[in-house]
Amino acid sequence: MSFISGLKCRECGREFPAEPLNVCDFCFGPLEVVYDYATISEVISHDRISSGPLSIWRYQDLLPASGEDPVDIMAGFTPLMKARNLGKRLGLNNLYIKNDSVNPSFSFKDRVVSVASTKAVEFGFDTLACASTGNLACSVAAHSARAGVRSYVFIPWDLETGKIVGAAVYGPTLVSVEGTYDEVNRLCSELADNYPWAFVNINMRPYYAEGSKTLGYEVAEQLDWRLPDHVVIPSASGAMFTKIWKGFNELACLGLLDGVEASSFGPDQNTVHHPAVTTRMHMAQAEGCSPIVSAWANGQAHVLPVRPNTIAKSLAIGNPADGIYAIRVLNESGGTATAVPEPEVVEGIKLLAETEGIFTETAGGVTVSALKSLAESGAIQPDELAVVYITGNGLKTLEAVDSVVNPLSIKPTMRSFEGALNERIGVGG
Amino acid sequence: MSKQRVKFTFLDDLVKQPIIYRLGQSFDIVTNIRRADVREDMGWVVLELDGDDADIQRGLDWVSAIGVRIDPVSGDVVEG
Ligand SMILES: Cc1ncc(COP(=O)(O)O)c(C=O)c1O
Ligand SMILES: [Zn+2]
Numbered sequence: 001m002s003f004i005s006g007l008k009c010r011e012c013g014r015e016f017p018a019e020p021l022n023v024c025d026f027c028f029g030p031l032e033v034v035y036d037y038a039t040i041s042e043v044i045s046h047d048r049i050s051s052g053p054l055s056i057w058r059y060q061d062l063l064p065a066s067g068e069d070p071v072d073i074m075a076g077f078t079p080l081m082k083a084r085n086l087g088k089r090l091g092l093n094n095l096y097i098k099n100d101s102v103n104p105s106f107s108f109k110d111r112v113v114s115v116a117s118t119k120a121v122e123f124g125f126d127t128l129a130c131a132s133t134g135n136l137a138c139s140v141a142a143h144s145a146r147a148g149v150r151s152y153v154f155i156p157w158d159l160e161t162g163k164i165v166g167a168a169v170y171g172p173t174l175v176s177v178e179g180t181y182d183e184v185n186r187l188c189s190e191l192a193d194n195y196p197w198a199f200v201n202i203n204m205r206p207y208y209a210e211g212s213k214t215l216g217y218e219v220a221e222q223l224d225w226r227l228p229d230h231v232v233i234p235s236a237s238g239a240m241f242t243k244i245w246k247g248f249n250e251l252a253c254l255g256l257l258d259g260v261e262a263s264s265f266g267p268d269q270n271t272v273h274h275p276a277v278t279t280r281m282h283m284a285q286a287e288g289c290s291p292i293v294s295a296w297a298n299g300q301a302h303v304l305p306v307r308p309n310t311i312a313k314s315l316a317i318g319n320p321a322d323g324i325y326a327i328r329v330l331n332e333s334g335g336t337a338t339a340v341p342e343p344e345v346v347e348g349i350k351l352l353a354e355t356e357g358i359f360t361e362t363a364g365g366v367t368v369s370a371l372k373s374l375a376e377s378g379a380i381q382p383d384e385l386a387v388v389y390i391t392g393n394g395l396k397t398l399e400a401v402d403s404v405v406n407p408l409s410i411k412p413t414m415r416s417f418e419g420a421l422n423e424r425i426g427v428g429g
Numbered sequence: 430m431s432k433q434r435v436k437f438t439f440l441d442d443l444v445k446q447p448i449i450y451r452l453g454q455s456f457d458i459v460t461n462i463r464r465a466d467v468r469e470d471m472g473w474v475v476l477e478l479d480g481d482d483a484d485i486q487r488g489l490d491w492v493s494a495i496g497v498r499i500d501p502v503s504g505d506v507v508e509g
Binding site for chain 1: 434464466468475477500501502
């Protein structure tokens, strides 16, 4: 069973039943899930969590879908690894990498999609769908295969090959749209009104977005129920950023953090801030699409939409739906937002690969480069505990790092090898 | 006849122009504002348009041609 009591409009507070709805009828604001935390606090415990499955479903009490028979390809419970080499390079003695690039379909999207598809099946849908720039397409296709339901995934025609193949292999109906991602979105919004499908990020959005909270829970659990001093997170819509913060605060309010007293959630579950949650939330965007960073830096009350022009395609959302909520979290947590210059995206990918043996996609390159500038500016102090979220896998964006390939090309003889080596580095015969 | 939910985002001088009024008058569309935040140099309005499909399309083409950004309000289409 799940402990949700309904949906609530984030803007006007009107309440709705827990149905496949995402927009308030009255003010067209986004709907969010409402939980019965009083009951959750009676059942939840560290023991109950640690005896659960090694996937996001160990946190089922705090997810908006039933965990009895989830659509589960084992999303989550990914490694949290101390990053000694990268830390040394950046002057950080307590740096950890949350390596979410090793999820089943190779991005953090498996967390949100596992929740959305479980909920969709619960609602009786027989078709999943999404608009995507890639990672989401892969995840929706994979989870539909697991659930034995149909799927339609809509992508812009110019995606990276790794994402196209990585979605097509699961057998969805792959729809390649002649247009930008923005246009794919518009099309899907219209389709969602006309087809009885579960669009994971449209009509299933309130449930879907909650899946990202598990990125907060897991890091806390892996740190023995403590929170980091700093986290660095890549953002597109800003949804994951706000949900990680929500996850930290839920744990605090439920008394699940080491040495922290439980407290009430107050009138608004979505914006609750427990005083023991002092983690600074740092956001990373690529300069070619950084509407949230700009609005935060300029102290604006609006996020001005931009036309994305970035190598980090998975972060290329010009009109971020959760931007304004993410800015609230930035301000409340005392965090910062960094726009990473485009050339540094690839530098970030290489830095992580060369120091820690982890190959991330462009979104991770953005995150690592932002981390670097936070370390350099002193925003993160050497002994503070920092966690950097690596949310996608490098094999999906091979094109971005083509330039690293520069082999010694030789004949199959030792002489040829040594000659080539000599030429390259001045060593050998 | 149909209904469409949209979000207009205005910048600079466009904020001061009576765009929604003209949209209603010139294209025979009923405009119903649900939520808005308008400041001196920028603003957005979430509204529902009620009218003939063709009229709505012509109206939106006009709004977009004068430089207003139009987004669908199917909530927040988030991505991956
Ligand atoms: C790898 C990766 N990281 C981060 C994000 C950003 O997530 P959000 O839209 O929740 O900000 C995305 C997709 O949007 C992604 O694909
Ligand atoms: Zn509302």
